[in-house]
Amino acid sequence: MADSICRTIRDGALEGEHAPSLTIKDTTASPYGFGVFTHVLSQASTLILAGKSQSRGLVVVAYSRSPSFYLDFLKRSGVDVASSQKWIHILDCYTDPLGWKHQLADSGILPSNSSAGACLFQDVKDINKLQSLILELGSGLVGQGKVRFSVAIDSVTEMLRHVPLSKVAALISDLRSHDQISSIFWLLHSDIHDVRVTTSLEYLSSMVASVESLNQSSDGLSGDLGNLSLLEQNFRRGKFHVRFKRRNGRVRVMNEQFHMEESGIKFTSVTVEDGLVSQGLVPKVLFNLELSEKEKLERARVVLPFEHQGNGKPIQIYDGRRSLAPESMGEVSADTSQSSTEECSNGGGEIIYFRDSDDERPDSDEDPDDDLDI
Amino acid sequence: MDSRARNLLDEALGLDQLTQSKSPLGGKAVLIEDCVETSGSFVLHQLIKRLLTATSNSSNVVLFLAFANPFSHYDRILLGEEGKAGGGRSGLFALFANITKVLNSLPEGNRKCLTIVIDDVSLIEVAAHGSSDHVLDFLHYCHALTSNHHGCSLVMLNHDDFYSSMDRPVFLKQMEYAADVLVKVKPLATGLAADVHGQMTVLNRDQCNRRGSLNNRMSNFQFRIKENSVEYFYPGART
Numbered sequence: 001m002a003d004s005i006c007r008t009i010r011d012g013a014l015e016g017e018h019a020p021s022l023t024i025k026d027t028t029a030s031p032y033g034f035g036v037f038t039h040v041l042s043q044a045s046t047l048i049l050a051g052k053s054q055s056r057g058l059v060v061v062a063y064s065r066s067p068s069f070y071l072d073f074l075k076r077s078g079v080d081v082a083s084s085q086k087w088i089h090i091l092d093c094y095t096d097p098l099g100w101k102h103q104l105a106d107s108g109i110l111p112s113n114s115s116a117g118a119c120l121f122q123d124v125k126d127i128n129k130l131q132s133l134i135l136e137l138g139s140g141l142v143g144q145g146k147v148r149f150s151v152a153i154d155s156v157t158e159m160l161r162h163v164p165l166s167k168v169a170a171l172i173s174d175l176r177s178h179d180q181i182s183s184i185f186w187l188l189h190s191d192i193h194d195v196r197v198t199t200s201l202e203y204l205s206s207m208v209a210s211v212e213s214l215n216q217s218s219d220g221l222s223g224d225l226g227n228l229s230l231l232e233q234n235f236r237r238g239k240f241h242v243r244f245k246r247r248n249g250r251v252r253v254m255n256e257q258f259h260m261e262e263s264g265i266k267f268t269s270v271t272v273e274d275g276l277v278s279q280g281l282v283p284k285v286l287f288n289l290e291l292s293e294k295e296k297l298e299r300a301r302v303v304l305p306f307e308h309q310g311n312g313k314p315i316q317i318y319d320g321r322r323s324l325a326p327e328s329m330g331e332v333s334a335d336t337s338q339s340s341t342e343e344c345s346n347g348g349g350e351i352i353y354f355r356d357s358d359d360e361r362p363d364s365d366e367d368p369d370d371d372l373d374i
Numbered sequence: 375m376d377s378r379a380r381n382l383l384d385e386a387l388g389l390d391q392l393t394q395s396k397s398p399l400g401g402k403a404v405l406i407e408d409c410v411e412t413s414g415s416f417v418l419h420q421l422i423k424r425l426l427t428a429t430s431n432s433s434n435v436v437l438f439l440a441f442a443n444p445f446s447h448y449d450r451i452l453l454g455e456e457g458k459a460g461g462g463r464s465g466l467f468a469l470f471a472n473i474t475k476v477l478n479s480l481p482e483g484n485r486k487c488l489t490i491v492i493d494d495v496s497l498i499e500v501a502a503h504g505s506s507d508h509v510l511d512f513l514h515y516c517h518a519l520t521s522n523h524h525g526c527s528l529v530m531l532n533h534d535d536f537y538s539s540m541d542r543p544v545f546l547k548q549m550e551y552a553a554d555v556l557v558k559v560k561p562l563a564t565g566l567a568a569d570v571h572g573q574m575t576v577l578n579r580d581q582c583n584r585r586g587s588l589n590n591r592m593s594n595f596q597f598r599i600k601e602n603s604v605e606y607f608y609p610g611a612r613t
Contacts, residue, residue, distance in 0.1 A: 068523065
């Protein structure tokens with residue numbers, strides 16, 4: 001549950017224990033992991049500002065959005081960003097991760113500029129420098145003592161493009177065991193990586209939050225547009241599955257649903273009715289493929305041509321040749337062709353069935369295969 | 375019909391809300407995915423035409439990176455800067471340098487009116503000798519131009535079926551994650567038709583409401599490409 005995650009982040013690390021760490025993962029089938037990330041970010045920020053969190057500061061390592069995006073987002077979420085320099089630092093790995101703009105500025109092509117309120121990082125391949133900078137920025141917010149700060153990485157997927165898994169895992173492991181880190185959370189697009197990468201990062205996490213589509217299609221967005229109904233059902237909503245790993249080793253699993261609204265992501269509990277809702281696999285076409293209630297009722301009223309209807313009448317086993325009512329033989333002989341009719345009388349339905357076998361003489365010694373020309 | 379045709383695609387992309395001195399696509403990154411059976415390049419052409427003929431904002435500038443066709447092919451559509459990408463990262467760095475030169479040559483107030491159009495991304499990969507990492511670096515820098523500081527818009531065309539045979543089409547998925555708007559152009563599931571040339575789904579995934587106005591919706595409609603225009607209509611609604 002999203003609230004449980006935020007409470008764990010709020011409570012932070014115990015003395016002598018690793019800091020709680022959260023992996024948020026999604027796929028292109030349900031690409032709303034960033035919505036969850038920003039939700040946790042705004043909740044953590046609110047708690048830090050209110051003094052209700054163990055953490056007293058937040059360092060955001062921004063790979064996929066600009067620093068100004070985060071400040072605007074927090075402002076729209078009602079977080080006071082006027083005093084942001086006292087409690088949040090954004091390490092800008094988005095604007096110029098490889099130093100291209102720096103090179104262009106040196107050659108006079110581009111005026112040099114720095115992101116307001118952010119620390120520009122221009123060498124994302126140097127993970128050691130990145131780690132030092134994270135710790136330096138965090139200490140700058142909370143001081144050198146026992147006070148802790150939190151770290152948020154908006155895209156470990158982007159980080160892994162520049163740095164091998166072993167170094168990323170080492171960074172996270174070092175941060176988790178650092179005395180001044182209260183909690184860490186990051187976003188990972190699991191369908192970009194192979195299973196080894198995702199699993200390695202999940203091993204380092206005390207919480208794993210998965211964003212999944214409500215209805216699984218064969219290949220998410222890349223599937224055939226004939227899965228349009230699935231696309232519509234999965235658009236801006238999905239399932240939120242969280243796995244908590246407790247200190248004693250016990251694992252707790254929780255499920256919710258989410259939907260994206262104008263104000264952000266909203267979480268709701270999974271109700272029984274939601275679980276039983278028809279997935280609506282019938283494709284949306286111009287003609288009707290489903291029955292209305294009236295049609296279902298009338299179909300249920302149709303009497304099937306079986307002798308043993310269990311309706312109180314004597315049960316006679318059908319031997320394949322004799323019809324049930326001997327007095328109807330005269331009518332049958334008048335119309336020997338097989339026919340079936342369906343009629344409605346008094347709102348019910350009836351199927352009248354004339355068997356071919358009624359025409360046969362019983363106890364015939366003839367070999368029924370005599371007429372075959374083999 | 376042409377004015378109605380504009381409405382469906384324009385509405386899906388938010389182009390019907392063009393205002394003065396505002397980035398026409400709202401500073402978004404748009405990814406168009408097409409396939410061999412149904413080319414999506416007409417969407418690029420329509421977008422460019424729409425941007426350059428918008429009477430509400432005559433400051434619109436389109437920076438067109440043309441890799442798919444000779445520049446004379448686009449002559450009747452627009453004229454813009456021609457980027458030449460050589461092999462490897464240095465070529466892509468040079469291409470980015472050209473883009474920033476164009477951006478800086480614009481008056482500061484008009485920089486948000488710049489739309490960078492790339493036709494198409496798979497050919498940048500070819501130019502980079504198959505190094506998708508270098509191309510992703512280049513696209514990242516283009517994407518960074520859509521941030522608040524610059525406010526440009528970005529439109530990219532790539533091919534869904536080009537990568538669909540891979541176990542994990544990582545390159546295309548990376549682009550999908552980075553895009554605010556996904557336009558998927560596909561043939562009809564029922565096959566070829568004389569009067570309907572394909573279907574289009576537009577997914578607006580501006581999740582965190584970057585521009586402060588919610589336009590999150592999913593649109594699906596069909597299209598028919600005519601001589602000089604494209605007709606858009608909802609399934610079964612074509613007159």
